[in-house]
Amino acid sequence: MTHPTTTRTFGLSKSKITMFEQCPKRLWLATHRKDLAEYDEGAEARFAAGHEIGAIACALISDGIMVEAEPDLRAAVDRTRELLALQQPRTIFEATLEHDGVLVRIDILEPNKGGGWNLIEVKSSGSAKDYHHNDLATQLWVARQCGLTIRSASIRHVDTRFVLEEPGNYRGLFRDTELLHAVGDIVAKREEQVGGARAALGGPQPEKECGDHCSSPFVCEFTAYCRSSLPPGPEWTVDVLNNGGGKKWRARGIEDLFDIDSSMLGSPTHQRIYHATVNNEPYHDPDGARGAMNDWDFPRAWLDFETIAFAAPRWVGTRPYQQVPFQYSVHVEQRDGTIDHREFLSLNGADPRRACAEALVSDVPATGAVIAYNASFERSQVKALADVFPDLAPALLSVADRLVDLLPVTRAHYYHRDQRGSWSIKAVLPTVSDLDYATLEIKDGGSAQQAYLSAMCADCSDEEREMLAEELKAYCGRDTWAMIVLARRLTGSAQS
Incomplete structure (x- = not known):
C-alpha cells in the first residue's frame, strides 16, 4: 500500500465535493463566506438522527476500532495508516484517508475475507439515494489512490421493515446496497471534479442563477443570500x-x-x-360547502394528532420512521353549538400509544362525525393504534370509519389570493379570521416535534417540561379550533 504525499493542506472533503456538484457557488460560499449561511430549523434534528444511526451501525460491530480526530485530522490520517498496516486487520470506524488535498473519513472500513477491504457509508435514509453515489465515489477514489484494494463499496441504510423487538437491540436495522460497479463512471471522473472544485475555490465567487439545484438534492443554506441580489419579481x-x-x-x-x-x-x-x-x-361557495358537510352528524369531533418518528425506533413494536402519536386535541361540538375541548399529551418518554388509544376512545363520542384536515393521516394513526391494541380495536375502528375531511371541502369551495396556492390550514385561516399561529411559541408540526424531543431529554427540568407542555397544548388546540372557525366561515354560519 502506498501513501501519496502532498504539500497541500486539507482543502477538500467528500461533503465539499458534493457541494461543488450541486452548485460551485455553494462550495465557494461555504468556504469563504460561512457567515451568510441560513439553516432551517430541522437541520439540527437531521444531524442528530444521522449521528445516532452512525453510532448504532458501529455498535453492532464488536471488534471495530474508532479513529479519533485528536488532536487533529493529521493525527487521524496517521492512526489510520497504522491500523491498515496491522498483520491481522480490524474493522476501522472513521478511517481517515487523504490524497492530493482531498480528505475522507470512511464510516466503516472492514477487512474482506478474501483480502482487501469493504468500504461502507452509513446513511439514515430508508434506501440508497442517487446522490449517495457521489459520496461513495469520492471515498472510493481516495481509498484507491492511497493503495487500498476495495472489494465492495456499499451504502448501509436503514431497513424500514425492521421492527424493534427488544429495547436497544438493533440487529437487523440495516441493509446494504452494493454500488461498487454502479459508481465506476463517477469514480473515473473524480480527478476532473476535484480539479473543478479546487479551481472554483481559488477564483472569485462563481456566478450561478437560482434554480431547481437550490433545493436538490439538498436545500442550500445560501439560497436567501443568492435571491437577495435578484431584481424584484412580480407580486x-x-x-x-x-x-x-x-x-x-x-x-x-x-x-x-x-x-x-x-x-x-x-x-x-x-x-x-x-x-x-x-x-x-375571494372565491367562496357557501352553498356547496354546506352541501358537502350536510351529512356530518353531531356530535362532531374535530381531531388533530401530533406525532414523532425516529430513524432508530425507540419503542418495542415500532419501525424506523413510523409516525407515533404523542398528542391530540379534540373539540367536541354539539348540535346546539356548545363545544367541549379534550386533549392528550405524553412527554414522559415512554411509548405513548396505549395511553393515547385509551384516551381517544374515551374522548371521542361513540357516534357522530370525526373531522380532520387531511383526514387520511389521522385515519392512518387511528388504524395503526387499532392494529396494536385488539381490545380497543372496535372503538378505534369506529373512529376511523367516521372520519371525514375538511381539506377537500375547503379546496373545492374556497380560495383567497393570500393563500398563494396553498390550502394548508395555516394558509387559509388568516384569510377567514383574525385567528392565526403568529402569537404561539410553537407554530408548526416540525417545531412541535422539536419541543417533544426537548421534553424527552434527561437534562430537561420539570419547569421547562411544563412550559413545553403548555406550548404544545396551545398549538394542537389551535389546530382543531381553527377547523371549527374555518368550517363556520365556509358555510356562512352566523356563529363566530
Missing part, C-alpha cells in the same frame, strides 16, 4: 398555481400570473386561483 408569480402548475408557464418565459391567458388554464382549480388573484375577489 403574483405563476408559482401560485398549485401542484406545480407554474412550471409550464415558466418554461414558456411567463413569470407573472397576470400575463397568462386565462382561457388556456384547463384546471378549474387554476381558474379559481387566477380569477381570485387577478380580481382580488
